[in-house]
Amino acid sequence: MALPTSVVSAKPASHAAGLLVFFVREGEKLAPVDGALDGLLSRCAKEEEFTGKEGQVLSLHTHGKIGAERITVIGIGKEKDADRTLEQLRTAASRAVKLAKSAGAKSLAIVVPAADAAQLQSLAEGASLGAYVFDRYKREKKPLKLSRLELLVDAKPARALTDAARLGCEIADAVCAARDLVNEPPRYVTPRALAAEARKMAQQAGLKCEVLGRAQIEKLGMNLFLGVAQGSAEEPQLVRISYEPARANGKAVALVGKAITFDSGGLSLKTAQGMEDMKTDMAGAAAVIAAMRLVAALEPPFPVRGYFGACENLPSGTAYKPGDVIVGKNGTSVEVLNTDAEGRLVLADVLAWAVEDKPAALVDLATLTGAILVALGPWTAGLFSNDEQLANELLACARRAGEPLWRMPLPAEMEELIKSPVADLKNTGGRFGGSINAALFLQHFVGKVPWAHLDIAGPASIDKERGYNARGGTGAGVRLLAEWIRRRAAVSPPARAPAPKKR
Incomplete structure (x- = not known):
């Protein structure tokens, strides 16, 4: 608080x-x-x-x-x-x-x-x-x-000053709520528990929250998501949180978060040390839940929707396997070479679902790759985007919010690294350029929608206190998203009242 x-x-x-x-x-x-x-x-x-x-x-x-x-x-x-x-x-x-x-x-x-x-x-x-x-x-x-x-x-x-201080407190409150979710042990933040937190927040903020279970996810054809989830006894949860202004002006924007509540690596098992912090693999979803809370406070004149697919990635007799070929929601087939590259599979189906709502812009946040830490260090997130205007907006908002962000490339020539001889794509592209390969993979599931992918694997959690961030979850991305929504709202013309009906 x-x-x-x-x-x-x-x-x-x-x-x-x-x-x-x-x-x-x-x-x-x-x-x-x-x-x-x-x-x-x-x-x-x-x-x-x-x-x-x-x-x-x-x-x-x-x-x-x-x-x-x-x-x-x-x-x-x-x-x-x-x-x-x-x-x-x-x-x-x-x-x-x-x-x-x-x-x-x-x-x-x-x-x-x-x-x-x-x-x-x-x-x-x-x-x-x-x-x-x-x-x-x-x-x-x-x-x-x-x-x-x-x-x-x-x-x-002046009122502007008191309002600014109040907004600062609301933003900090939301960031700390995201930190709490990331810091909680994975035995408590299960997929169901994370979905319940989203529903609770939405109810308090006056937002709509839809939570779908395994059978409904299967009906939607989200087989990549279900493939990752099938090794765990915990039921996967698909969540959409919606803010709808009374008189909407303009198309919606979409926020998508990665929500692997615990990542063991699956059958491609991580080391014991590599698993220690894997309760934090849902930090993207925590940021989206917190950001949607702030959307309700900011009241932009356009709709905003937050999405995540929550599950665990565990080894078992029912777990998906290296060599499996799975067809995703948008019809793209994927060869699984490494079950520890699971986040992009779940995100792919959730992105494809979000795109069906035809947003004006789509931003995803994910603790996606260790490679981004090698590239940018522990405190800077990587930005990948198919749209120059959206990328520049996010970079400017990151500077204002105090969240370090660096633009990374999406070189078309590296597409060949994720091509599969037996499917449309494979879920890893080799040892080099890992964060780029992951972003290129995701790009196949967003169509022509202006899209940005934030790889927050570094700043989502830190191993010692730094500035105003305590050890553990930082709430990375929440302040950036709040600033982005605020700026988009400031340049959007106010919604017009509906014209009176002719008699």
């Missing part, structure tokens, strides 16, 4: 708080309350060589000389561009919350550098993201004493 956050007009020197935080750019003067502290802040800064470099921290107890009990100055480095500034503020706000937590402060006041809506949103986001902890299964919990976050501005805050 997001921190209780408010935008307050107040003078920092007299404002009562457990911890008062200022942000300082490299080389800038220190906080204006230095005079009220008889210059103690500047003297300590000189002694500790504090210059405002990004990540530097200077903390003091005020001994009652100003309204706050403690004061902290956090360096945010040099100014580069507007998007980078927002990320610096998210990170610094997260740091402020962690300092307040370690100090046992019950209230935190952050002095807002500029009365700008985007900055208010980023501060609210970063603070609540930094407060996140997954300790559900720990015997000893450390409850957060911090009960109030105040963002201090000079004048009475």
